[in-house]
Amino acid sequence: MSALQWVFIIASLITVGAAVMMVASHRMMHAALWLAVALLGVAVIFVTLEASFFAVVQLLVYIGAILILIVFAIMLTQRSTEAGSRLNSLAWGAAGVAGVIWTALTYVFIRWVVSGTPMQELGASFDDVVLLGKALVDAEGFAVPFEVASVLLLAALIGAVYIAFERKGEGS
Amino acid sequence: MIPLSWYLILSAALFSIGLFAVLARRHAIAILMGIELMLNAVNVNLLAFWHYWSQVKGAPQVNGMVFAAMIFVLAAAETAVALALIISAYRRHHTVVVDEMSLLKG
Amino acid sequence: MGHEMLNAWLYIGLFTLVAAALPAIAIFLAGLLSPRKPNPIKDATYECGVETVGPAWTQLRVQYYLFALAFLIFDVESVLLFPWAVAYQQLPLFAIVEAIIFLAILVGGLFYAWRKGALNWQ
Amino acid sequence: MTAFWQDPITFLRLWLEGLLLSWGVPASWVLVIRFAVGALLLATAALLLVILQLWLERKLIGRIQDRLGPNRVGPWGLLQPIADVLKIFTKEHITPAGADRVPFNLAPVLSVAAALMVWAVIPFSATVMGADLNVGILYLLAVGALGELAIILAGWGSNNKYALLGALRTVAQLISYSVPMTLSALVPVMFSGSLHLNVITQAQEVWFVVLAPVPALIFLTASVAEVGRAPFDLPEAESELVAGYSVEYSGLKFGFFYVAEFLKAFTVSLIFAVLFLGGWRGPGAEAYPVLGFVYLMLKSGAVYLLMILFRGTLPRFRIDQVMDLNWKVFTPLALILLMVIALADYFLRGTFPFVRVLGLLGINGLAYVVLDRLLSSRERLRRRPVAQPVRPVARPENLITSSDAGGQA
Numbered sequence: 035m036s037a038l039q040w041v042f043i044i045a046s047l048i049t050v051g052a053a054v055m056m057v058a059s060h061r062m063m064h065a066a067l068w069l070a071v072a073l074l075g076v077a078v079i080f081v082t083l084e085a086s087f088f089a090v091v092q093l094l095v096y097i098g099a100i101l102i103l104i105v106f107a108i109m110l111t112q113r114s115t116e117a118g119s120r121l122n123s124l125a126w127g128a129a130g131v132a133g134v135i136w137t138a139l140t141y142v143f144i145r146w147v148v149s150g151t152p153m154q155e156l157g158a159s160f161d162d163v164v165l166l167g168k169a170l171v172d173a174e175g176f177a178v179p180f181e182v183a184s185v186l187l188l189a190a191l192i193g194a195v196y197i198a199f200e201r202k203g204e205g206s
Numbered sequence: 207m208i209p210l211s212w213y214l215i216l217s218a219a220l221f222s223i224g225l226f227a228v229l230a231r232r233h234a235i236a237i238l239m240g241i242e243l244m245l246n247a248v249n250v251n252l253l254a255f256w257h258y259w260s261q262v263k264g265a266p267q268v269n270g271m272v273f274a275a276m277i278f279v280l281a282a283a284e285t286a287v288a289l290a291l292i293i294s295a296y297r298r299h300h301t302v303v304v305d306e307m308s309l310l311k312g
Numbered sequence: 313m314g315h316e317m318l319n320a321w322l323y324i325g326l327f328t329l330v331a332a333a334l335p336a337i338a339i340f341l342a343g344l345l346s347p348r349k350p351n352p353i354k355d356a357t358y359e360c361g362v363e364t365v366g367p368a369w370t371q372l373r374v375q376y377y378l379f380a381l382a383f384l385i386f387d388v389e390s391v392l393l394f395p396w397a398v399a400y401q402q403l404p405l406f407a408i409v410e411a412i413i414f415l416a417i418l419v420g421g422l423f424y425a426w427r428k429g430a431l432n433w434q
Numbered sequence: 435m436t437a438f439w440q441d442p443i444t445f446l447r448l449w450l451e452g453l454l455l456s457w458g459v460p461a462s463w464v465l466v467i468r469f470a471v472g473a474l475l476l477a478t479a480a481l482l483l484v485i486l487q488l489w490l491e492r493k494l495i496g497r498i499q500d501r502l503g504p505n506r507v508g509p510w511g512l513l514q515p516i517a518d519v520l521k522i523f524t525k526e527h528i529t530p531a532g533a534d535r536v537p538f539n540l541a542p543v544l545s546v547a548a549a550l551m552v553w554a555v556i557p558f559s560a561t562v563m564g565a566d567l568n569v570g571i572l573y574l575l576a577v578g579a580l581g582e583l584a585i586i587l588a589g590w591g592s593n594n595k596y597a598l599l600g601a602l603r604t605v606a607q608l609i610s611y612s613v614p615m616t617l618s619a620l621v622p623v624m625f626s627g628s629l630h631l632n633v634i635t636q637a638q639e640v641w642f643v644v645l646a647p648v649p650a651l652i653f654l655t656a657s658v659a660e661v662g663r664a665p666f667d668l669p670e671a672e673s674e675l676v677a678g679y680s681v682e683y684s685g686l687k688f689g690f691f692y693v694a695e696f697l698k699a700f701t702v703s704l705i706f707a708v709l710f711l712g713g714w715r716g717p718g719a720e721a722y723p724v725l726g727f728v729y730l731m732l733k734s735g736a737v738y739l740l741m742i743l744f745r746g747t748l749p750r751f752r753i754d755q756v757m758d759l760n761w762k763v764f765t766p767l768a769l770i771l772l773m774v775i776a777l778a779d780y781f782l783r784g785t786f787p788f789v790r791v792l793g794l795l796g797i798n799g800l801a802y803v804v805l806d807r808l809l810s811s812r813e814r815l816r817r818r819p820v821a822q823p824v825r826p827v828a829r830p831e832n833l834i835t836s837s838d839a840g841g842q843a
Contacts, residue, residue, distance in 0.1 A: 036207070057226060062236065072220075079216065081318075083213070085271075087568075091278060091391050096281075098609070100281065102609060103286065104238070105586055105602075107292060121231060122231070136222035161568065167395030167400075168399045170392070171403065177410055180392070181414060183279045184413075184417045185417060186280070187282070187283060187385050187418060188420060191418075191424070198293050278391065289381075316566070320566055323473065324554050327473040328551055330470070335547065338523075346524050347526045357531065357682070376606050379609070380609060382613075383610060383613055386616075387609075390616040390620065399627070400624045412776060415772060415773050419770070422765060423766075
């Protein structure tokens with residue numbers, strides 16, 4: 035096996051292990067920290083896919099921002115977190131569903147033979163970020179999704195500020 | 207050279223774990239973390255297909271990258287609003303456990 | 313292609329291992345060298361001599377969440393702008409105006425949060 | 435073959451490679467060994483630099499405050515930091531009761547590692563750089579996220595109210611300031627058309643600090659805030675938060691938070707020098723790469739001295755001032771400047787370099803003045819008093835007024 039394959043195997047084992055620990059941990063803060071490990075593992079997976087831009091964005095957006103938002107939310111709502119069991123009555127059924135889905139998909143993927151199209155390595159001059167940048171603002175490319183993304187972000191900002199903002203007279 | 211199926215199996219595993227968290231956990235934020243995991247699985251899939259499709263074509267393709275970027279935007283917006291809702295619900299009901307919340311009609 | 317890219321990441325991976333190993337080894341060695349005499353008073357939580365009450369958790373204000381929220385939105389936005397900035401020199405005016413509209417929409421969001429008072433630290 | 439005195443690092447690298455190949459080591463292993471040796475040397479050098487920094491900073495701050503600074507151990511107190519390091523090495527490690535051990539012990543390591551990892555991508559001279567990463571500048575910003583994670587780990591692991599509050603407050607400050615920082619980092623990317631740090635350096639025929647002075651200023655201030663140094667050192671405001679997220683740490687674990695802070699201070703100077711001050715560029719740096727290294731160190735050293743000057747002369751901000759400055763001045767300023775520069779540079783693209791420089795300089799100045807007027811006129815109306823409203827004072831004329839503020843009713 036090549037070195038890259040070993041990197042992939044180790045990274046994916048860590049990712050999946052951290053994801054399992056995340057689901058299994060009782061304290062929400064531990065779950066968040068395990069989620070951080072899983073996200074880091076996914077960043078390494080992106081590196082093996084030669085998508086450095088997304089590996090770095092994974093770090094920047096998921097760990098740097100989303101995870102911190104989750105930690106703040108956990109801190110804001112901590113009072114009720116330690117009480118009660120962490121899984122609901124559907125847990126066994128859910129485990130069954132998830133297990134069946136994964137087994138079935140894995141079976142399909144192992145049996146599935148990719149057609150023998152020859153693969154070619156890409157040239158050294160290849161710069162994916164420039165391509166992405168051009169496509170995002172190209173009127174025939176993805177200009178509309180790009181603008182819609184900004185409207186979506188605006189809507190999320192306004193909506194979340196409106197919902198979370200403590201109005202007078204209410205609040206703890 | 208890593209076979210494409212390895213990525214798909216990993217992504218399926220992450221997706222299933224996320225799905226389990228969404229179905230089985232009682233804490234609203236834990237459910238949200240499950241959703242994050244599922245979105246990550248989707249991104250692994252998208253970028254894996256992007257990588258192999260680019261190699262088949264012999265030139266970098268742009269679609270997969272744009273989709274992955276949009277998933278990041280989506281994840282950010284979804285987390286922001288969902289956590290705001292959770293915080294707001296916590297302020298009214300003093301709980302973040304989903305099945306308790308649905309009983310209390312605010 | 314990207315063998316240069318993977319090589320760069322290999323270096324970063326090795327560097328990360330070294331950067332984590334150096335302080336870890338130093339702390340381990342210092343742990344061997346340093347004295348070790350724990351006692352309950354020494355190990356107690358330090359709160360300026362005041363007796364600790366309750367768990368280490370206090371109600372946080374929603375302010376923290378609002379700042380993190382604004383940060384998340386602008387972080388994602390700047391991440392989307394980086395590819396645009398790389399391509400900037402090769403773009404026509406139309407594309408630049410588009411990015412400016414993109415920015416202007418978010419400036420609107422910032423001013424909404426400002427007017428709403430979400431950016432005031434109370 | 436380059437001569438040793440032109441480019442010692444490349445010379446040694448080639449020598450090492452030749453030696454290993456002649457021993458029959460396979461080429462891929464030669465690469466790994468070269469990388470590992472390079473990483474080890476660079477990381478060690480960065481950590482040793484902190485010792486020098488400790489001495490320099492204490493000496494200069496002492497002088498600013500009309501004291502002598504360290505002056506007993508060794509000539510001019512030069513050996514003082516070594517004595518300090520030896521002392522802290524032998525101090526007891528106290529683990530507070532109820533601490534979450536894994537996060538508690540991981541935090542200082544991660545903190546130092548995050549500060550060190552920046553060094554992996556810095557171009558030190560025309561030929562010497564660790565990794566010429568195709569997303570170098572984003573990597574610099576992303577590594578900061580690991581530092582924030584380390585702070586959260588420390589705050590949570592300590593099982594202490596003050597540590598947790600301090601950690602969350604620190605993180606709130608850090609993430610806030612990374613918004614204008616990222617936005618102003620877009621400007622060098624726009625001018626150079628690349629995320630490679632080496633290309634950004636080479637593109638600086640004219641230093642970007644001249645083309646975009648206001649974004650450079652925002653970047654510098656935001657990076658001082660990112661490091662948590664005075665005047666933004668609220669994270670360790672003793673009077674408010676005991677000592678921030680590192681209260682419960684002792685011995686070398688505490689020392690490593692300190693090391694990380696100093697290392698980050700120099701690192702952000704280095705980043706500023708690379709992004710805005712032309713990195714290793716200078717007369718003769720192409721032909722003699724070793725000169726480029728000297729230039730880079732001089733430039734980042736100058737930025738670092740400026741940061742020491744900030745620390746020595748400016749009073750600490752209050753937390754609401756810190757947040758206001760960021761969200762109501764820097765972020766709108768950076769956003770609007772980005773739009774203005776993008777538009778202006780498009781029209782100035784084809785003109786003479788001289789016209790372009792002057793035009794951008796003028797537009798920066800104009801935008802700054804206009805926005806400063808706009809933002810500060812709004813802010814002054816809203817400015818809150820430091821203390822509570824004036825308490826009623828028992829004075830004869832107050833007895834008949836109902837005004838809390840006293841005075842004329």
